Amino acid sequence: MSTSARYWREIPQRYRYEASKCKGCGAVWFPPRLICSACGKKEFEDVVLPGTGKVKTFTVIRVAPSEFSDEAPYAIGIVDLDGGPAIQCQIADCAPEDLKTGMAVKIEFRKVKQEGEAGIINYGFKAVPVL
């Protein structure tokens, strides 16, 4: 399967941050699941992830895979969303030396990668420091 097809299937999560909330226990899953890992129920409602949060932990990538080599060094982190689940994403617009755990961030729409100079551009979310 081409990466374009996979990228296309994940648009609701990558573009609109759509998650599923368990109707049994209220747990929010991102990406959405078919069975709740917390209580085993199978009924969910669609919710949208909150757009703000705090950096829980992060690591700095200095030797990047080729499609990200232009951007190195860059940070990948886990962000505790305000009132929502934790998500993993790149933390952009911030020099690695300025990053701190507990830092307030917001989710912004960014280019995540491109499939070469002539390929599809993959868009999605990244965390950036709040203004």
Next chain:
Amino acid sequence: MAGIVGYGAYAPRYRIKVEEIAKVWGADAPSYKRGLKLVEKSVPAPDQDVITMSVEASRNALRRARIDPADIGAVYVGSESHPYAVKPSGTVVGEAIGATPNIHCADLEFACKAGSEGMFIALSLIDAGKMEYALAIGADTSQGAPGDALEYSAAAGAAAFIFGAKNTVADVEHTFSFMTDTPDFWRREYMYYPRHAGRFTGVPAYFKHVTGCATAILDMAGMKPEDFDYAVFHQPNGKFPLTVGKKLGFTDKQMEPGLLCPRLGNTYSGSSPMGLTAVLDIAKPGQSVFMCSYGSGAGSDGFIFRITDHITGVQDLALKTTDYLDKNQVYLEYGAYAKYRKKIRLGE
């Protein structure tokens, strides 16, 4: 006539100062600062383009409009730097904000006038009763050739407007457009940087069309420059808009709130639209706003807005345009700027 129900802007946080560019090319920074009133310009991060900035500006417009994005019937993205030569920007934007699939969608291009072009079409669709809401965006990540005069101003930013007939924050009272075939600035397919006709970009291009459009719309409205609280013109540099505005009879006080170019640079299709968002951020009910865009090739779209009582309830619902201008800027040296803007060709 219909009007704006929600508006929003977006600018990247990276900046480069005029001195930093001038240093590299052995140019005279004070002449750019005094002559063209340019101080610094915005630079998009490597992971930003017209689509990402359009999405963020549109989300700010939606926060203010407080409408269901599924009720938007059209999405127009005006830009001269669409990320793809073939594949629309508007579909990605429409999908990201939750407006798809029941929308009409088009990418527009008319040098720096593509944003106001979308505004005119969106407004017209609402006036025609074709849909409840229409979204128009002006956005660019413009490039000037290294060392060219345009490199000091070519910047990045976006402005988005949702037009509708109910609960408007600014009603459109008049529109007028003025066009001729004028070869002042162009870019051929597969060319990386645009070309321009030097001094020819002034009098026969910018000044002729802005003056022609402004004079006609004022005449049509039966209004004089002193009847307005604010005036926003296209801003290829800091000097042209003030010069043309003064010639028409507008004052610096009317023009300053919407004059972003000295600190932001020329955001091309986003230029006068972003100036308008800065004015809407501070406007009061009953005030009137004059706006005139300019796009090379060449033409101008004029708008006369009347601010409604609803404006005060929406101004604080999203980040303001000056927040993007004044907070947390990161200043780049020329090397990082050249890398970010892909001005350096890498070996295979």
